Amino acid sequence: MKVTILQFPGTNCEYDTQHAFEELGATTEIVWHKSETIPSDTNLLVVAGGFSYGDYLRSGAIAKFSPVMKAVIEYAGKGGKVLGICNGFQVLTEAGLLPGALKRNDGLHFISKHHHLKVENNDNIFLEKLNNGDVVNIPIAHHDGNYFIDEAGLAELEENKQILLRYTDSEGTTQNPNGSVSSIAGVCNKEKTVFGLMPHPERAMESILGSDDGVKMLQGFLAS
Amino acid sequence: MTTAIVNVSLKAGVLDSQGKAVHHALDSLHFDGVSDVRIGKQIVLQLDTDDKTVAMTEVEKMCEEILANTVIEDYKIELI
Numbered sequence: 457m458k459v460t461i462l463q464f465p466g467t468n469c470e471y472d473t474q475h476a477f478e479e480l481g482a483t484t485e486i487v488w489h490k491s492e493t494i495p496s497d498t499n500l501l502v503v504a505g506g507f508s509y510g511d512y513l514r515s516g517a518i519a520k521f522s523p524v525m526k527a528v529i530e531y532a533g534k535g536g537k538v539l540g541i542c543n544g545f546q547v548l549t550e551a552g553l554l555p556g557a558l559k560r561n562d563g564l565h566f567i568s569k570h571h572h573l574k575v576e577n578n579d580n581i582f583l584e585k586l587n588n589g590d591v592v593n594i595p596i597a598h599h600d601g602n603y604f605i606d607e608a609g610l611a612e613l614e615e616n617k618q619i620l621l622r623y624t625d626s627e628g629t630t631q632n633p634n635g636s637v638s639s640i641a642g643v644c645n646k647e648k649t650v651f652g653l654m655p656h657p658e659r660a661m662e663s664i665l666g667s668d669d670g671v672k673m674l675q676g677f678l679a680s
Numbered sequence: 681m682t683t684a685i686v687n688v689s690l691k692a693g694v695l696d697s698q699g700k701a702v703h704h705a706l707d708s709l710h711f712d713g714v715s716d717v718r719i720g721k722q723i724v725l726q727l728d729t730d731d732k733t734v735a736m737t738e739v740e741k742m743c744e745e746i747l748a749n750t751v752i753e754d755y756k757i758e759l760i
Binding site: 513514517518521549550556557559560561562563564602604605635 | 690
């Protein structure tokens, strides 16, 4: 299992992501954004969190034109598995690989805390180790995590079971920390090969550090 | 030379939280009679061409590809 992790100027979660996947037994490689190719043995490509290009213009907007993104779009087009975490989610929506967009949080504050999430659809490799309705505790750390999609788009997400996770309290009752449409924390594409979420599963790998609920999430990719 | 002024703002119907916060601030400063506040960004481009039609086509392409995210934003282009 080979996990390739993208690194843009301003990415800051690449080493956490690398550590998380290596703890789970994967081999990893960090690829600088100037590379025009990605390793041919890649099984999963991760666009890690951070602040690519200082979030200039819009979060993720400049990163989508980095040389490596052509290879990413080509890889995704062939059915390659892609995971975008936080800024990575923003990059994937900007690149058109995932539907919707991420806006400034409604409260205008940067939010950094653990937050509960409910698994909405587990018929995909990302969440297959969890059950629908399971509540996980995963850190969020974002300023632009307010997911937006229009009504028609939302209906399509619902119909195709593309909504992965919603923000909730510990009992699974819906909450909304940032104003996201329908409290959405993560979505996937129609084909269920490209995944994006604002919370950071790679930061929830050890119970001694608050939660190890991220393990089951990331393990899903390793099983496939 | 042509100057293109591009104004990018959130679409009508997409909540503008910054605009809302500024509206509250104006209220608390007793600036009454403000019914709405929307915040956007202005991008000013200096283009080599003198041909306004060419400039408009080019800037529209820029807006669609990068300057605006048309999922949530509208843009207006003014050429000088």
